Structure formats: C-alpha cells, structure tokens
Amino acid sequence: MEERNRLTVGVVGTGYVGLTSAACLAHLGHRVTGVDIDAGKVAALSRGEIPIAEPGLDTLVAEGLAEGRLAFATDLAALSRADVVLLCVPTPTGQDGTSDLHAFDAAVEALARVLSPGCVVAVKSTVPVGTTTRTELALRRPTVNNPEFLREGHAAYDFLNPDRIVIGASDHAAADRVAALYEGLSAPVLRTDPASSELAKYASNAFLAVKVSYVNVLAELCERLGADIADVAKAMRLDPRIGSAFLSPGPGWGGSCLPKDTRALLRAAGEAGVDFSVLADAMAANHHQRERVVEKVRQAVTGSPDGSLEGLRLGLLGLAFKAGTDDVRESPALAVATRLAECGAVLTGYDPGLGRADRTGGVVQLVDDVTLVAKDAAGLVLLTEWPEFRDLDWAHLADLTDRATIVDTRNLLDPDELACAGFVYFGLGR
Ligand SMILES: NC(=O)c1ccc[n+]([C@@H]2O[C@H](COP(=O)([O-])OP(=O)(O)OC[C@H]3O[C@@H](n4cnc5c(N)ncnc54)[C@H](O)[C@@H]3O)[C@@H](O)[C@H]2O)c1
Numbered sequence: 001m002e003e004r005n006r007l008t009v010g011v012v013g014t015g016y017v018g019l020t021s022a023a024c025l026a027h028l029g030h031r032v033t034g035v036d037i038d039a040g041k042v043a044a045l046s047r048g049e050i051p052i053a054e055p056g057l058d059t060l061v062a063e064g065l066a067e068g069r070l071a072f073a074t075d076l077a078a079l080s081r082a083d084v085v086l087l088c089v090p091t092p093t094g095q096d097g098t099s100d101l102h103a104f105d106a107a108v109e110a111l112a113r114v115l116s117p118g119c120v121v122a123v124k125s126t127v128p129v130g131t132t133t134r135t136e137l138a139l140r141r142p143t144v145n146n147p148e149f150l151r152e153g154h155a156a157y158d159f160l161n162p163d164r165i166v167i168g169a170s171d172h173a174a175a176d177r178v179a180a181l182y183e184g185l186s187a188p189v190l191r192t193d194p195a196s197s198e199l200a201k202y203a204s205n206a207f208l209a210v211k212v213s214y215v216n217v218l219a220e221l222c223e224r225l226g227a228d229i230a231d232v233a234k235a236m237r238l239d240p241r242i243g244s245a246f247l248s249p250g251p252g253w254g255g256s257c258l259p260k261d262t263r264a265l266l267r268a269a270g271e272a273g274v275d276f277s278v279l280a281d282a283m284a285a286n287h288h289q290r291e292r293v294v295e296k297v298r299q300a301v302t303g304s305p306d307g308s309l310e311g312l313r314l315g316l317l318g319l320a321f322k323a324g325t326d327d328v329r330e331s332p333a334l335a336v337a338t339r340l341a342e343c344g345a346v347l348t349g350y351d352p353g354l355g356r357a358d359r360t361g362g363v364v365q366l367v368d369d370v371t372l373v374a375k376d377a378a379g380l381v382l383l384t385e386w387p388e389f390r391d392l393d394w395a396h397l398a399d400l401t402d403r404a405t406i407v408d409t410r411n412l413l414d415p416d417e418l419a420c421a422g423f424v425y426f427g428l429g430r
Pocket residue numbers: 012013014015016017018035036037038041088089090091103104106107124125126127148149150151152256257
C-alpha cells in the first residue's frame with residue numbers, strides 16, 4: 001500500500017470484531033491502536049497472547065506488533081490523533097429485543113472528549129436504526145455506519161475477503177475515509193444512508209436465522225413423511241436462487257449474533273408497526289428445535305417418548321454454538337444440555353475447542369478425552385459439527401458405552417459406518 005493511503009486508526013473494543021479489525025487493518029498497512037476497558041486483555045494482547053480461538057489471528061497480531069503498526073491501550077487518549085476510530089463494543093439484546101447500548105454510549109461519551117476535530121468515527125457494532133445519526137450528533141464528528149459481517153471461526157479470513165463492504169454515511173468525505181481503510185481488498189463497496197446500512201446488518205443475520213429454522217422444520221417433516229432431508233436439501237441447493245449455504249439441520253441456530261439480532265429486528269419491526277411474523281415464527285421454531293432434540297434423545301436412549309432420563313449417563317460431543325469456535329454464547333448445544341440436565345441426565349461432555357475450561361455453568365462435566373465421554377454412557381449426543389468427530393474410533397467408543405446409541409443432531413456422521421461400528425444411530429430428518 002502507498003504511504004499516502006496509510007491511516008492512523010483507533011479501534012474501541014478488542015473482542016471478536018475489534019481485535020480482528022485491528023490486526024487485519026494493521027496487516028493492510030495502517031497504524032492501529034486497539035483500546036479496551038479490560039486491562040488484563042490489553043496486557044495479554046500487548047504480549048501477543050490472543051484470548052479467542054480464531055485461525056490466523058495470532059500471526060497477524062504478532063506481525064503487527066513486531067512491525068510497530070499495532071498497539072493496545074486501556075486509555076482512549078491513545079486515539080487523540082486517529083484519522084478513523086472504529087466502535088466495536090458489545091451491543092447485547094434483552095429477551096424482549098431491546099438493545100443494551102450502555103457500553104456503546106459509554107464509549108461514545110468518553111471518545112467525545114479525546115478525538116481530534118477531523119476524526120471520522122465508524123460504527124462497526126451492530127446497532128439499532130438511528131444510532132449512527134444519534135452518535136454523530138453526540139460526537140460532533142462525521143460518523144458512518146460500517147457493519148461487520150465476519151463469521152466466528154473465520155474472522156480474519158472473512159475480514160480480508162469480505163463479500164461486501166457496506167458504508168452508510170450522510171457525508172461523502174467521511175465515507176471516502178472509511179472506504180480507504182479497505183483499499184486493496186476486492187469486494188463490492190455499497191454506499192448508502194446510515195439507516196439502510198444499520199438495517200442491512202440485522203436483515204442479513206435474521207434472514208440466515210429464518211433459513212436455518214426453515215430447514216429444521218423441513219427435517220421434522222421429512223421424518224414424518226419418510227423423506228431424507230439430505231436429498232431434499234441437495235435438490236434445493238442446486239437452485240442458485242436458494243443458494244447452497246445455511247441448509248444444514250441442527251439443534252437450532254445460536255451464537256453471539258443471530259439470536260440477539262433477530263430479537264432486535266423483530267422488536268424494531270413491532271415498534272414501527274410492521275407485522276414481521278416470519279421472524280417470530282423462526283424464533284419459535286428455533287425454540288421448538290431444542291425441545292425436539294431433547295425428546296429425540298429421550299426416545300433414543302429409553303425407547304419410549306415418556307421414558308425417564310433421571311440418573312442416565314449421557315455423553316455429549318460438542319458444546320460450542322458451531323464448529324471452529326470456542327464460543328458458547330447462546331449455544332444451542334448448551335441449551336440442549338441444560339434441558340437434559342433438568343430432566344435428570346448426568347452429563348459428560350467433550351469439545352475440541354473448549355478443552356476442560358468450564359463455560360457450561362457446571363451443567364456438564366467437561367473432559368478432554370472422548371473415551372471418558374463414552375464410558376458407561378446410556379447414549380451419545382453429537383451437538384456440534386466438529387469435523388474430527390467423523391474420524392473417531394467409533395467401534396472402540398461403542399464398546400465403552402453401556403448402550404451403543406447415538407443421536408447425531410448435525411447429520412455429521414455416516415449412518416452405515418456407525419451401524420457397522422455397533423451403534424444404533426439416529427439423525428435428523430433421515
Ligand atoms: N462476534 C461476531 O461474530 C460479530 C460479527 C459482526 C458484528 N458483531 C457485532 O460487533 C460488536 C462487538 O461484538 P464482539 O463479538 O466483538 O464482542 P466481544 O464481547 O467479543 O468484545 C467486545 C470488547 O469490547 C470491550 N469493551 C466493552 N465496553 C468498552 C468500552 N466502553 N471501551 C472499550 N472497550 C470496551 C470488552 O471488554 C470486549 O473486549 C457487537 O455489536 C456485535 O453484535 C459481532
């Protein structure tokens with residue numbers, strides 16, 4: 001990148017989005033300082049220690065630190081000379097869809113005191129429509145909305161290879177400044193107004209949620225009608241209007257974004273007097289899906305829809321909300337585990353991303369050896385689609401179990417192979 005395009009960038013919040021943005025923008029040649037209120041995190045990052053499991057991020061952070069283009073601080077004063085500041089703080093949503101903007105507003109209030117008059121602020125946090133314009137008024141600095149679409153587990157790759165860059169701004173020069181951050185990346189840049197940009201973020205996540213709920217209900221219908229969801233989805237994927245992604249059934253959609261953003265969009269629609277019942281239905285289907293998985297496990301391991309799970313040992317494979325991450329925020333796997341525990345089951349769990357770090361609130365005894373999960377279990381439940389589960393020694397695991405029964409909620413495994421290994425296999429929609 002030419003020297004003239006290098007910007008001095010501040011990033012507020014160094015979580016999944018902030019840390020990834022900081023490391024990737026430093027990689028693109030900008031001078032970046034990431035600021036976080038968590039002093040322990042800042043100290044660790046300054047030593048090159050990465051608190052989240054994201055492929056490639058450690059290398060990018062090490063590169064940025066070594067080349068002097070990346071630094072971390074706890075004091076926002078470190079951003080006083082920034083050309084652009086990205087806001088990447090959490091914006092959680094309550095059960096009623098209300099966005100909690102405390103962290104966001106606190107960061108804005110503190111920034112107002114330190115930013116130079118010419119600084120452009122980019123809101124990367126996912127925020128309700130109107131927030132960017134309100135922030136612009138509070139900061140009295142040009143403020144644009146620049147939503148982030150990265151997926152956890154692919155954060156650095158997605159940041160550097162985006163499908164699109166969306167910039168919602170009322171000021172052309174401010175939009176140009178933010179667009180300059182991404183020079184060198186080949187992605188369509190969509191310039192629009194702040195409200196459209198804010199809404200595009202929620203609309204994208206909620207659409208993905210609807211798609212997964214659709215396929216999960218379809219899987220239930222397949223079971224009732226004797227069809228195979230794998231083939232039904234395969235036929236659908238071949239239609240480019242439908243697309244090939246997000247058609248895999250599972251225990252429901254979760255994570256730090258889809259649930260909270262769907263709730264927020266439904267609330268925004270309600271407040272605007274718009275009946276967006278397809279969203280409410282997708283959320284209800286998602287709740288139902290977890291119950292359906294619990295009832296499938298009950299039927300599989302007890303042989304009856306009314307069988308008791310009290311005192312039964314169950315082994316869980318996977319607790320993260322999806323493969324490739326150590327994140328358990330709103331994890332459907334954890335929701336299923338919690339429900340099974342409420343039914344009296346005694347749970348042992350193994351997740352390649354979590355190790356023995358207990359982030360399950362004590363619901364599951366986490367072990368770091370899959371054979372301990374199988375030992376004396378009345379059944380196994382595969383909840384997260386870690387690819388390495390395909391290569392386990394299933395015959396050995398079947399021998400270790402009390403009853404060689406497995407419920408594969410991700411349809412990850414080959415039913416014939418599992419049957420050969422001695423398991424009674426149950427998938428979804430098969
Ligand atoms: N996680 C994702 O995959 C993803 C993707 C796209 C968009 N988003 C959105 O990005 C935003 C951030 O999400 P995240 O997952 O990166 O959050 P996170 O919880 O991983 O990280 C947020 C960081 O902000 C810090 N922080 C909180 N208040 C602060 C303050 N006042 N000043 C400085 N630092 C502060 C926290 O200590 C934490 O390190 C949210 O709005 C989210 O919806 C997340």
